[in-house]
Amino acid sequence: MEPIIEVQNLKKSYKKRRSKEYVHAVSDVSFKVNRGEILGLLGPNGAGKTTTIKMICGLLIPDSGTIRIKGIDNKEKRLKALRHISSVLEGNRNLYWRLTVKENLEYFAGNRGMSRKDVSEQIEDLLTKFNLKDKENELVNRLSRGMQQKLAIAVAMLAESEVILLDEPTLGLDVETGYEVREILKAIVRDYNRTIIISSHDMDVIQDICERTVIINQGKVLTDDRVENLLKLFEVRAYTITLGDPLSSQQQQLLLQKFPQHDYQQDAYQSSLNIELAKSEGIYDLFDVLQLNNTSVEAIDRKTINFEQIFMKIVKGEKQDAMVQSS
Structure with a gap:
């Protein structure tokens, strides 16, 4: 062109x-x-x-x-x-x-x-x-x-x-x-x-x-x-998972090892997990952790990333990391 x-x-x-x-x-x-x-x-x-x-x-x-x-x-x-x-x-x-x-x-x-x-x-x-x-x-x-x-x-x-x-x-x-x-x-x-x-x-x-x-x-x-290439490069598998049971200390430790950036929240009524998976195969590792105690899953909601989030990631220097993860 x-x-x-x-x-x-x-x-x-x-x-x-x-x-x-x-x-x-x-x-x-x-x-x-x-x-x-x-x-x-x-x-x-x-x-x-x-x-x-x-x-x-x-x-x-x-x-x-x-x-x-x-x-x-x-x-x-x-x-x-x-x-x-x-x-x-x-x-x-x-x-x-x-x-x-x-x-x-x-x-x-x-x-x-x-x-x-x-x-x-x-x-x-x-x-x-x-x-x-x-x-x-x-x-x-x-x-x-x-x-x-x-x-x-x-x-x-x-x-x-x-x-x-x-x-x-x-x-x-x-x-x-x-x-x-x-x-x-x-x-x-x-x-x-x-x-x-x-x-x-x-x-x-x-x-x-x-x-x-x-x-x-x-x-x-x-x-x-x-723009379409950047959207694909930073396409993450981001999920909010509503759990029927609280996670055990062993499960929480495993999550921390495999998914350092996750966010686990628990209150008197329910537990939830916010997690980003760089590759789709990561979902199997996640369910391996949940299966340890037969933790029930009540809902899985997938999030989508927008260009504003991509812009912030690039400015913060995360583009190289995304390229490595996608390779």
């Missing part, structure tokens, strides 16, 4: 105020963004993610390394490279709040050298597809946050750039509007042949719409893989 953005060995440091000490925000970041995909760019606070985003957008100049957008170096030929990328920053900072919805679209089209006549049909199309037609004459500062976010994305679409970079596109939205924005982003790739880079702390959004994710921490790339 053809890459439309290539990030190679990016580094960026900041000098602390009133100090000679430097903070290495980005130490060595490399990844590619393929044409026509939705890529999730993730990282905890202070990981270097925002700095990386700003360098891709041309808002910061890297100390070293290169960023190529459609093969163009965005440091050597900045304006030419940045014609191919639009950004929607958190807080809807790319809108004029004292203009109406339609006036915003016309204004930003004019900034790109397009006349009102040339873009009138395109604006009508965007207003309809983004469900903004009935708000076209409403001032932006009177719109809901969700409406503002949809307008900000529509403005980015109007630029006709091949890549759209979105920073926290669903932050602060209600559930219904959040799902609507997700569907809009999918449609942008499917119907308009655009490429999207999305930065978000909403892991449900990443799991739902992203094909691939790059996770950054401490200024370095921790993982670069398809």
